[in-house]
Amino acid sequence: MVQIIISSGGAGGLAQWVLLELQGEVEPRQSGRLAGSLLGDLHYTREGVPVLIVGHHILYGRVVQLEKPFAVLVKRGGGEAEPAELHAHYTVTALIKTKLLFKTRPKPIITNVPKKV
Amino acid sequence: MGHLVIRGEKDEQAVLCSKDKTYDMKIADTSNMLLFIPGCKTPEQLNADQASCNIIHSQIAGFSNNYWELRRCRPKLKKLRKLLMEDPYEGPDSQNDQTLTISKYTTEDLLSLIQASEEEIMHQLQVIDACKIGGYWRILEFDYEMKLLNHVTQLIDSESWSLSKVPLRTCLEELGSLEPTEMIEHILLSYGRKYIDDGEVYFEMHEDKICRAIAQMLLQNAVKFNLSEFQEVWQQSVPEGMTTRLDQLKGLALLDRTSRPETISLLKVEDLPEDNQERFNSLFSIREKWTEEDITPYIQDLCAEKQTVGVLLTKYARSSMQNGVKVYNSRRPIS
Numbered sequence: 001m002v003q004i005i006i007s008s009g010g011a012g013g014l015a016q017w018v019l020l021e022l023q024g025e026v027e028p029r030q031s032g033r034l035a036g037s038l039l040g041d042l043h044y045t046r047e048g049v050p051v052l053i054v055g056h057h058i059l060y061g062r063v064v065q066l067e068k069p070f071a072v073l074v075k076r077g078g079g080e081a082e083p084a085e086l087h088a089h090y091t092v093t094a095l096i097k098t099k100l101l102f103k104t105r106p107k108p109i110i111t112n113v114p115k116k117v
Numbered sequence: 118m119g120h121l122v123i124r125g126e127k128d129e130q131a132v133l134c135s136k137d138k139t140y141d142m143k144i145a146d147t148s149n150m151l152l153f154i155p156g157c158k159t160p161e162q163l164n165a166d167q168a169s170c171n172i173i174h175s176q177i178a179g180f181s182n183n184y185w186e187l188r189r190c191r192p193k194l195k196k197l198r199k200l201l202m203e204d205p206y207e208g209p210d211s212q213n214d215q216t217l218t219i220s221k222y223t224t225e226d227l228l229s230l231i232q233a234s235e236e237e238i239m240h241q242l243q244v245i246d247a248c249k250i251g252g253y254w255r256i257l258e259f260d261y262e263m264k265l266l267n268h269v270t271q272l273i274d275s276e277s278w279s280l281s282k283v284p285l286r287t288c289l290e291e292l293g294s295l296e297p298t299e300m301i302e303h304i305l306l307s308y309g310r311k312y313i314d315d316g317e318v319y320f321e322m323h324e325d326k327i328c329r330a331i332a333q334m335l336l337q338n339a340v341k342f343n344l345s346e347f348q349e350v351w352q353q354s355v356p357e358g359m360t361t362r363l364d365q366l367k368g369l370a371l372l373d374r375t376s377r378p379e380t381i382s383l384l385k386v387e388d389l390p391e392d393n394q395e396r397f398n399s400l401f402s403i404r405e406k407w408t409e410e411d412i413t414p415y416i417q418d419l420c421a422e423k424q425t426v427g428v429l430l431t432k433y434a435r436s437s438m439q440n441g442v443k444v445y446n447s448r449r450p451i452s
Contacts, residue, residue: 001229004123006133017178018157022150026180039152039177048160063159070184072153098159 006073006090014092017072019099020052022059029055042100050100057106063098070096124232133187137236140187152180191421192233194241195391198256200230205258206250209297221253246307250299257303263334265304266327268292270356273322280358283309285318325365328355332366336383344372344379367414371404386415393419397433401447406437408444 008014020042028034040054052059073090123142125131133140157175204220222230224239231238247254257265272291273283285305292301305311308327309320331354336342352361363372368386373379384403390396400407400415413426420426430436434445 001124001126001129003229006121006123008120015155017153017155018159020152020154020157020177022152023148024150026150026152034180042157042175044160044163048164050160072178094153094155096153100157 004088004090006092008092015094016098017094017096019066019070019096021099021101023103026054050102052100052102053109054106056109058109059102059106060104061100061102064101066097066099072096124229129193129232132190132193132232134232134234137234139190139192139233139237141190143186143188144183145186146183148182150180150182151184152177154178189422191419192231192237192241193391194231194233194237195387197227197231197233197238197241198245198387200227201245201247201254201256204255206248206255206261207258208261208264208300211261221255223252224254227254246303248299248303259333259337262304262307263330265296265300266308266330268295269301269304269308270327274357280324280356281321282314283320283322285311285320324359325362328359328361329365329369331355332361333369333383333385336370336381341373341380341382344381347381368417371411384415386418389415393429393433397447401434406439406444406446407434408442412445 026034026039028037040052043051043053045051048063050061050063052061071092072094074093075088075090077088122134123131124134131142133142154175155178156173158173200220200222227238228235233241242254245256247256249255269283269288269292272278272288273280276287278284283305285302288301288305289298305320308330309322312319312321328351332351335347335351335354348361348363355361366381369383370381371384372381389399396416396419400412404411409426409430412430416426416429419429430445433448435448436443436445438444
């Protein structure tokens with residue numbers, strides 16, 4: 001039987017990350033890859049409402065405290081080339097207790113609207 | 118902090134085990150995109166940290182549209198009994214015991230073979246009256262177990278002890294020449310409650326468990342018994358002072374009150390499948406319609422935390438009325 005151990009990474013407390021949940025998919029603008037590319041700008045209004053600007057779209061979301069927090073696991077070892085003994089194991093890298101949920105339709109930001117007289 | 122372990126053979130569904138709980142692992146898909154951002158601040162954190170009202174460059178560590186979900190489940194312990202039954206302990210005189218260690222399991226072995234947490238495994242070992250012999254966990258072969266029990270009950274009878282005050286010391290002295298002292302103590306622990314009185318160890322014998330074991334011994338010998346004949350023989354076979362009752366046989370034997378004469382046969386819940394649907398299929402192929410009273414002992418162990426037998430019956434069975442009594446049958450045709 002396989003036994004894969006999940007251990008807590010590091011002696012100190014776990015890092016707290018935040019989840020950003022978007023409806024649909026995010027695609028890289030031109031040819032490129034997502035890695036290294038800019039997603040957008042995140043702002044908060046005075047009332048604490050998260051606002052995301054992606055390209056020329058603006059999205060309004062809300063902060064949600066997760067009922068069931070997530071743990072982020074990083075896999076170590078267990079590559080295909082290695083012998084069967086060396087089972088993969090995971091370390092918990094971070095916990096996520098909060099998510100920024102963006103469910104509303106992105107609105108295009110139109111900066112110049114010529115008005116007909 | 119302890120760690121968590123994912124356990125499973127290649128053909129099993131993976132489970133995650135903590136020190137004392139077991140969880141089914143499922144992959145949950147979402148049509149949304151989940152991006153995880155280290156160091157991303159929430160409004161509260163920014164409000165608290167007035168100094169940093171500048172641009173913070175954060176990197177998205179990664180993204181996914183699925184995640185692992187854990188759901189608490191019953192530990193998969195049927196395999197434990199199956200493994201220990203590969204080589205039941207038949208006593209020190211038995212030939213087989215000397216050499217083979219292939220079908221013998223240490224605690225470490227069990228932890229690497231059973232999809233359950235360590236505490237759940239240790240608890241189950243106690244429930245099935247397993248004992249450690251030479252570092253290996255063993256179950257007693259039934260006949261040997263009855264032989265040991267018989268030594269004890271005969272001694273209780275000849276010494277005229279109260280069933281609730283059986284002295285350990287005397288048992289070991291009187292029976293030590295017949296059987297290993299560890300086995301005598303083990304059978305007392307299996308069938309009695311240990312306590313100390315005035316510095317001496319005594320056992321309060323479990324009347325129900327003893328009667329039940331003797332019933333099993335009688336029922337194993339044939340497919341079916343005439344119920345009233347069985348009840349007579351059974352009462353005569355139990356130690357003096359003990360009273361047999363049919364409710365001691367829940368999950369061990371099945372009564373058929375519709376046949377003439379009424380009959381009783383062996384049906385052990387531990388011999389039935391572990392999976393819910395398979396368990397119900399098996400029960401309905403044994404008997405087409407069940408009353409709730411009759412089926413409960415055979416599905417009680419399927420209940421998850423805070424789940425009732427009623428919920429299981431609603432999900433896996435269909436009810437109808439028969440002669441003014443509510444009965445349950447299969448939702449689907451059983452071949």
